[in-house]
Amino acid sequence: MKKLRLKELESRLQQVDGFEKPKLLLEQYPTRPHIAGTDMAFLKTALEMARTAVYSLHKSSTREHVQKKAAEWKIKIDVIAELRYDLPASYKFHKKKSVDIEVDLIRFSF
Template structure:
């Protein structure tokens, strides 16, 4: 599949119509999703035939892309029911299979209420590959990007792909290393962020973003294999 064919398949899909600032909702445009994931698909083969979780799926663009690229089973997870409704429409539009789950990524589940069983959800979830475009955590939820990363590393067995501001590269790599994972920048992106919220003064702004592939340290992987 060529990049332009994949991008064309994603172009008709919906994005956020009224993004919520408290969740730092930004859609991942096809012009970014298509080349980044297709390049990773060809170089590392972490999608086709593998189980994939799209963490903080939003409109579902990344998960749908993985499904198009041949993922065996895709799950999209998001805390926002409105985002999941858009994702459901997009899954139908793209004619792919993708399960959608409502769950909060950035904080532990309370002991009661609608989220009482959320800790059980996370304890059961595992996937070969996790893909995500997490909140940058610079507006309303400081550290949200690292909360997403910790969650991703806890459920992935093969690889994690994530987008982070280039300015945080060294910090992200240190955090991954402390968790026993390697972090390699596999793409440098220009994220053209449109004016989505009232506080935005310009029509759009370009943000330098790293597309990072995280993999378990070899020693950890070997130890896990020996124990099987």
């Protein structure tokens, strides 16, 4: 097995043109959640690529919005689990070492 440098691996992972309908698609949108609509844009792309379902984590406080978007796209949505996620501090100005947030594990299907 060939070892890849991080930049080469990132480059290869971004080249998904060769996959018409992948069996598994993992995405992590590269921006902070406060940039409106980014998570939904990535979700829509995942739904366009998926064969049967997409699993995604979303803050529980946004559940109604996510459900509204799924209905708009005519996608079935099931909240599989309500979880708590320990989000570690990312920046020096964060006052707490971590924050416990509520998230939903959601299955989107066709």
